[in-house]
Amino acid sequence: MGAEQKTQFQIDKTKCIKCGKCINTCSGMVIEFGADGYPQMKEFERFGWRGCWRCQHCLAVCPVGAISIFGKKPEDSLPPPPKEMGEYLERLVTNRRSCRRFLDKNVDPGIITGILSAMAAAPTGGNAMGVEYTVIDDKNRVNEIRKAAYAKMDADAKRHIYTHSFSDFYYGKMKESEKTVRKGDLLFCGAPHLFIAHEKCTGKWAEDSKTNCHLAAAYFELLCNAHGLGTTIMSYSAEVLNELAPEARAMLNIPKDHYTGLIIGFGYPEIEYARGVQKDRSAKTHRWTQAHK
Numbered sequence: 001m002g003a004e005q006k007t008q009f010q011i012d013k014t015k016c017i018k019c020g021k022c023i024n025t026c027s028g029m030v031i032e033f034g035a036d037g038y039p040q041m042k043e044f045e046r047f048g049w050r051g052c053w054r055c056q057h058c059l060a061v062c063p064v065g066a067i068s069i070f071g072k073k074p075e076d077s078l079p080p081p082p083k084e085m086g087e088y089l090e091r092l093v094t095n096r097r098s099c100r101r102f103l104d105k106n107v108d109p110g111i112i113t114g115i116l117s118a119m120a121a122a123p124t125g126g127n128a129m130g131v132e133y134t135v136i137d138d139k140n141r142v143n144e145i146r147k148a149a150y151a152k153m154d155a156d157a158k159r160h161i162y163t164h165s166f167s168d169f170y171y172g173k174m175k176e177s178e179k180t181v182r183k184g185d186l187l188f189c190g191a192p193h194l195f196i197a198h199e200k201c202t203g204k205w206a207e208d209s210k211t212n213c214h215l216a217a218a219y220f221e222l223l224c225n226a227h228g229l230g231t232t233i234m235s236y237s238a239e240v241l242n243e244l245a246p247e248a249r250a251m252l253n254i255p256k257d258h259y260t261g262l263i264i265g266f267g268y269p270e271i272e273y274a275r276g277v278q279k280d281r282s283a284k285t286h287r288w289t290q291a292h293k
């Protein structure tokens, strides 16, 4: 099968202005000018480094919407964000807080669908897109997983068996916090829903796979906050599922050999914050900058 068939790469010659932007942005370097002066796709062996990256930059960059690839039409793409977005995003980042009190209510599935659809565009190393998302948007199912994880953790604690972060001291702290601020659930922060990015991590690109998961978690967290949802990035719950409670982890239906380093708890927040915090990390920012006159 030819490259243009494999990718369904199509140029609308009635629109194309032969500007060459698609050629200059093609990550896989598989687009070139044809003898007729219009872009065409070169033959390639396989997707990835030996051919098309499936990144769709050609479709995204074309100023006149002349390129279609993988059956995607340019008119179906979302437009770029408005200029004010930079300031809004700064506000979003400084105003997002880890949420540890949620309403006992399922989130509108339409909001979750919108977020997941944007998540498909989260970056992955080499655009390999091997990362998978598991979303539990039924609060009752999350409760079952929570119960199974706690049953195992509490039983093991009686024998002083813990995950790597816990000990008699920290288990005691956890139980103390659960009487007040953590409302009976330090592990899952009382979240009604869970999002887990996971990927099989093997071979040369194993570290990229973990990074893909972490990036997906960060994108998901911000998207949720942009929709007014509360989120918590959780390592304790992931740790307990991975190290202590395989039966609870199995309830997620995630393959055993997939990396699951973080879980994002999300839902409607019980607490609203009136303003952002003022963290100062200037001493930890190492900036080499040009001298200003």
Ligand SMILES: Cc1cc2nc3c(=O)[nH]c(=O)nc-3n(C[C@H](O)[C@H](O)[C@H](O)COP(=O)(O)O)c2cc1C
Pocket: 096, 097, 098, 099, 100, 186, 189, 232, 233, 234, 235, 236, 237
């Ligand atoms: C890698 C990582 C793991 C975290 N694990 C947990 C966790 O298991 N439970 C929790 O309540 N918060 C967890 N957090 C949230 C942090 O504790 C939180 O970001 C920090 O307290 C600052 O609060 P803020 O997010 O409101 O700025 C985690 C954050 C990160 C980045």
